Amino acid sequence: MSAPTLVNYVAKRPWLQKLLKPVASWYTNASLYRQMGLKADDLISEENTDVLKALGRLTPKESYDRIYRIRRATQLSLQQKILPKNEWTKPEEDVPYLSPILQAIEAEAKEKQALDTLVPAKGSH
Known part of the structure; x- marks a missing residue:
């Protein structure tokens, strides 16, 4: 099951989008996942059977790229470093x-x- 989202609620309200955009940008930068070369979907936990099925449906290139990004980020985390900009x-x-x-x-x-x-509905024949 995917995480609950307020995207549709926020998308229908331009004033709310304008208000939340700086907060969202700050949060994304503070999480450091992009600075470690990851994509947001790389952060989805693999402990769910649906996620495992989805990973099985990735193309071989997408699967390889995901594993590469996660391994590189793990190594960077162990070294307490981030990638060059x-x-x-x-x-x-x-x-x-x-x-x-x-x-x-x-x-x-x-x-x-x-x-x-x-x-099944009971029909009269």
Whole structure:
């Protein structure tokens, strides 16, 4: 199950977007994940079966890139360093690659649940 989100609520209110944008930028920079070469979807925990299914649906290149970024960030964390500024993940590069697959898996699970609990109607023949 993905994390709860207020994106739709905030997206419908431009004044709230304007208010929260600086806070969101500050929080993203304070988390240091981009300074370690990670993308936001790299931070999704692999302890969930849906996440494991989504990881299995990644292309081999996406999977390799994810593992490389996580291992490099782990090494940097152990050394208490960050990457040189030219190697940081840029905001335009930080696009979701796992979240859309995870949302599709959750939608499939909901659809399967709905079909599994479907009660046949008694018809008069």
